[in-house]
Amino acid sequence: MDARPPPRRQQRLPVFSRYRPLPDAYDELFAASGRPHPAIADVVARLEALGGAELRARQRAADTLFLQSGVTFSVYSDNRGVEKIFPFDLIPRVIPGEEWRSLSRGLVQRMRALNLFLADIYGPQRILNDGVLPRDLVLASKGYLPQVHGIMPRGGVFVHVAGIDLVRDGDGRFLVLEDNLRCPSGVSYVLENRQMLKRILPGVFSPSGVYAVDAYPMQLSHALASLSPVAADDTRLVVLTPGPYNSAYFEHGFLARRMGSELVQGSDLFVHDKRVYVKTTRGPQPVHVIYRRIDDEFLDPAVFRSDSMLGVRGLFEAYAAGNVTLANALGNGVADDKAVYPFVPDMIRYYLGEEPLLGQVETFLCARDDHRRHVLANLDRMVVKAVDASGGYGMLMGPQAPTEERAEFAQRIEANPRGYIAQPRVELSTCPTLCENGIAPRRVDLRPYVITGHGGDPWVLPGGLTRVALREGSYVVNSSQGGGSKDTWVLGASNEEDT
Amino acid sequence: MISRVAEHCFWLGRYVERLDAMARLLRVNRIFVLDVELPREERWLPIVIISGERERLAEHLRSDVPEGDAVEAYFTWDERSPVSLRSSLYWARENARNIREVISLEMWEVVNGGWQWFDRGPAQRLFKKDRDAFYREVRILVDQFRGLSQSTLLREEPHHFMGLGALLERAGQTARTLDTRHHTLDAESKRAGTAVELARWNMLLASCSAREPFAKRNRGLPTGRSVAAFLVLERTFPRSVRYCLDEACLIGRRISPRESGRPAAQPSLAALDQLRATVAGYTEPLLFEDSIHALLTSVIEQISEVCAGLHRDYFDPSLPDMTARAGAPPPVKAAPATERTPVMTAPIDHES
Numbered sequence: 089m090d091a092r093p094p095p096r097r098q099q100r101l102p103v104f105s106r107y108r109p110l111p112d113a114y115d116e117l118f119a120a121s122g123r124p125h126p127a128i129a130d131v132v133a134r135l136e137a138l139g140g141a142e143l144r145a146r147q148r149a150a151d152t153l154f155l156q157s158g159v160t161f162s163v164y165s166d167n168r169g170v171e172k173i174f175p176f177d178l179i180p181r182v183i184p185g186e187e188w189r190s191l192s193r194g195l196v197q198r199m200r201a202l203n204l205f206l207a208d209i210y211g212p213q214r215i216l217n218d219g220v221l222p223r224d225l226v227l228a229s230k231g232y233l234p235q236v237h238g239i240m241p242r243g244g245v246f247v248h249v250a251g252i253d254l255v256r257d258g259d260g261r262f263l264v265l266e267d268n269l270r271c272p273s274g275v276s277y278v279l280e281n282r283q284m285l286k287r288i289l290p291g292v293f294s295p296s297g298v299y300a301v302d303a304y305p306m307q308l309s310h311a312l313a314s315l316s317p318v319a320a321d322d323t324r325l326v327v328l329t330p331g332p333y334n335s336a337y338f339e340h341g342f343l344a345r346r347m348g349s350e351l352v353q354g355s356d357l358f359v360h361d362k363r364v365y366v367k368t369t370r371g372p373q374p375v376h377v378i379y380r381r382i383d384d385e386f387l388d389p390a391v392f393r394s395d396s397m398l399g400v401r402g403l404f405e406a407y408a409a410g411n412v413t414l415a416n417a418l419g420n421g422v423a424d425d426k427a428v429y430p431f432v433p434d435m436i437r438y439y440l441g442e443e444p445l446l447g448q449v450e451t452f453l454c455a456r457d458d459h460r461r462h463v464l465a466n467l468d469r470m471v472v473k474a475v476d477a478s479g480g481y482g483m484l485m486g487p488q489a490p491t492e493e494r495a496e497f498a499q500r501i502e503a504n505p506r507g508y509i510a511q512p513r514v515e516l517s518t519c520p521t522l523c524e525n526g527i528a529p530r531r532v533d534l535r536p537y538v539i540t541g542h543g544g545d546p547w548v549l550p551g552g553l554t555r556v557a558l559r560e561g562s563y564v565v566n567s568s569q570g571g572g573s574k575d576t577w578v579l580g581a582s583n584e585e586d587t
Numbered sequence: 588m589i590s591r592v593a594e595h596c597f598w599l600g601r602y603v604e605r606l607d608a609m610a611r612l613l614r615v616n617r618i619f620v621l622d623v624e625l626p627r628e629e630r631w632l633p634i635v636i637i638s639g640e641r642e643r644l645a646e647h648l649r650s651d652v653p654e655g656d657a658v659e660a661y662f663t664w665d666e667r668s669p670v671s672l673r674s675s676l677y678w679a680r681e682n683a684r685n686i687r688e689v690i691s692l693e694m695w696e697v698v699n700g701g702w703q704w705f706d707r708g709p710a711q712r713l714f715k716k717d718r719d720a721f722y723r724e725v726r727i728l729v730d731q732f733r734g735l736s737q738s739t740l741l742r743e744e745p746h747h748f749m750g751l752g753a754l755l756e757r758a759g760q761t762a763r764t765l766d767t768r769h770h771t772l773d774a775e776s777k778r779a780g781t782a783v784e785l786a787r788w789n790m791l792l793a794s795c796s797a798r799e800p801f802a803k804r805n806r807g808l809p810t811g812r813s814v815a816a817f818l819v820l821e822r823t824f825p826r827s828v829r830y831c832l833d834e835a836c837l838i839g840r841r842i843s844p845r846e847s848g849r850p851a852a853q854p855s856l857a858a859l860d861q862l863r864a865t866v867a868g869y870t871e872p873l874l875f876e877d878s879i880h881a882l883l884t885s886v887i888e889q890i891s892e893v894c895a896g897l898h899r900d901y902f903d904p905s906l907p908d909m910t911a912r913a914g915a916p917p918p919v920k921a922a923p924a925t926e927r928t929p930v931m932t933a934p935i936d937h938e939s
Binding site for chain 2: 156
């Protein structure tokens with residue numbers, strides 16, 4: 089393997105000496121003074137010691153390794169997928185342990201409240217009856233499924249896996265940008281990026297006391313088995329994928345492999361007498377838990393979209409009868425609707441009687457007349473998002489968009505106010521990133537993953553997916569929009585073992 | 588194991604075998620035509636016939652008598668040919684990609700790395716610069732894949748189905764290769780023992796990696812009869828029809844579902860046993876008593892019958908049958924139609 093060339097005795101190119109953080113943004117590694125944040129100064133020093141040329145050589149080695157091992161995502165036009173590697177930047181994003189622990193508490197709080205909200209909405213709807221949340225707005229959500237009303241998933245868990253998107257504002261405070269409670273993707277890159285950095289930068293990694301991320305698949309299968317309709321040991325868990333042309337197909341296979349379960353497509357399953365079976369070479373075998381990566385409306389052509397070729401006829405009935413656990417549960421879209429998002433702090437107060445630990449971004453609901461007027465008057469300062477879109481699609485970056493595009497969005501908002509929200513643009517934090525001409529600040533976000541099983545608190549993966557907007561000046565980190573990723577290091581693992 | 592996955596394993600085995608066979612045919616024939624002066628139609632046409640691509644290629648090249656470079660380029664790069672190296676490698680990888688959680692990481696890396704190499708510049712350059720080295724690379728790829736499937740895979744169904752696919756493909760390949768020479772196998776040729784004739788039998792043996800194994804069993808000069816007998820009947824030669832069928836039957840015992848401790852009767856496996864028994868009943872004199880062409884043709888046909896049977900028994904068992912076996916009486920309502928989503932599912936994205 090050519091990953092690590094022999095050490096050469098030559099003058100090292102400096103790594104960070106010419107690095108200048110942006111004036112208004114918080115930088116993940118460097119303080120405004122130009123010095124590294126004290127808690128992570130050791131890591132920065134070890135990167136510096138490698139030298140610039142060596143860093144570039146290792147970046148190239150990483151790119152080759154990713155392609156060879158087929159760690160890819162699919163981008164498609166028409167019917168045929170093109171696989172690409174998810175661009176990876178080897179300079180890690182480092183989070184001090186102290187900061188992580190408080191962040192993690194905030195995430196656990198949020199997930200507890202969101203689960204209670206879903207159980208309430210598909211049950212007694214107390215929060216609507218008490219007038220805490222506007223009934224019309226909630227029930228008009230595309231993600232609200234009336235068919236699910238009255239069905240309580242096992243253990244009351246709706247959101248087995250959540251990906252909460254966080255950003256930092258100019259002061260370095262973490263804010264929730266959006267919740268992903270249906271099919272959050274990307275966790276496989278967290279594990280693969282880590283694997284890669286351990287191979288490529290062992291000397292930087294090993295003394296730093298970074299929390300391991302490898303436990304994720306075990307935690308997930310453990311949580312899912314704890315919610316199985318049969319005993320954990322008798323449980324057949326499958327991962328349901330739309331197929332190899334889905335953008336996250338690599339991840340579906342990865343998780344199946346690491347959980348020791350099977351990867352199935354809709355056509356591999358059938359339902360008989362409200363029970364789910366998988367077709368095997370030895371006849372039908374019962375299935376108890378489905379980690380599904382297919383959206384609600386495609387899951388059962390008998391109940392939802394009848395043209396779906398991806399789903400399983402009868403699955404809904406089996407689910408309603410409690411014979412199969414679906415993760416995530418059906419109907420979660422109502423809780424991660426972008427127009428419901430501004431009310432999550434109210435949910436936390438209502439269900440838990442606590443003050444929210446995590447801040448979130450000020451949000452204007454175009455459905456409200458006063459908000460809409462404000463948004464339309466200030467489009468050049470707003471980020472407008474369609475409430476049910478994801479992946480950076482259906483979005484207006486007001487400050488950067490040309491006038492015509494803003495005019496077009498104004499029309500769309502007028503035509504469908506419930507369909508849009510707007511937020512002031514947050515000065516996302518930056519992280520040093522290897523670019524064409526040296527190392528430069530690029531905007532990043534963070535998606536931590538939270539797993540909820542039977543009883544007890546949700547489990548937060550120490551780390552998460554750091555996405556980086558590779559284009560200079562860009563605020564959009566989605567892979568579909570030219571984003572890449574970084575490994576996320578949470579420090580403090582070694583201290584914990586000492587105490 | 589999941590039926591669809593079993594089918595991907597089976598085809599992965601077949602495509603890797605097909606890749607190997609085509610690369611060997613091209614490499615061997617290339618050397619062979621350098622050795623001897625042959626009429627034009629004997630140089631590359633046999634390869635085209637073995638591959639079953641005569642008509643398509645004639646149309647493509649606008650010539651009935653294809654020549655070296657064009658044939659090599661076609662069977663290496665052309666995605667219109669279902670048996671080109673490109674197609675075999677592409678489909679091997681596609682099948683592997685569908686079952687990455689089933690095969691070992693090492694196997695995936697070989698087949699994926701191989702495709703990345705093939706599909707980009709380096710392979711094209713090597714093909715132009717050093718043809719022999721190019722074919723050698725393909726062979727190494729196949730050897731690595733086979734070695735890893737022996738050393739990294741659990742000995743359970745995925746391994747069995749992969750092996751079954753490879754063996755059935757190989758038996759058919761040997762039969763087809765031999766059949767292209769059927770009219771001369773038994774002929775008391777005037778040219779028997781001549782340089783051309785010897786080169787021809789050597790070429791045939793080499794196409795099946797059989798030159799040295801043959802020499803270990805036969806002391807005399809190769810003749811059509813001795814070569815045919817070796818390639819069909821030799822029980823210890825891993826590319827003979829007999830050996831492949833013997834081994835395929837052994838695998839059949841392992842994959843056959845057991846009912847009260849005994850293998851259950853599966854029509855496909857019964858047909859395979861029957862075919863093996865037929866071939867095992869032959870001796871060298873018997874081979875030539877009737878038409879060897881008829882025998883080889885029937886072997887090829889019955890192998891495809893067995894494959895179709897495996898599809899029915901294992902890969903796509905009909906849903907009503909599955910439902911009946913799920914324990915309860917069949918549903919009163921008509922069973923839902925089997926929606927077998929093709930591998931090329933239309934892309935729909937739900938990921939956030």
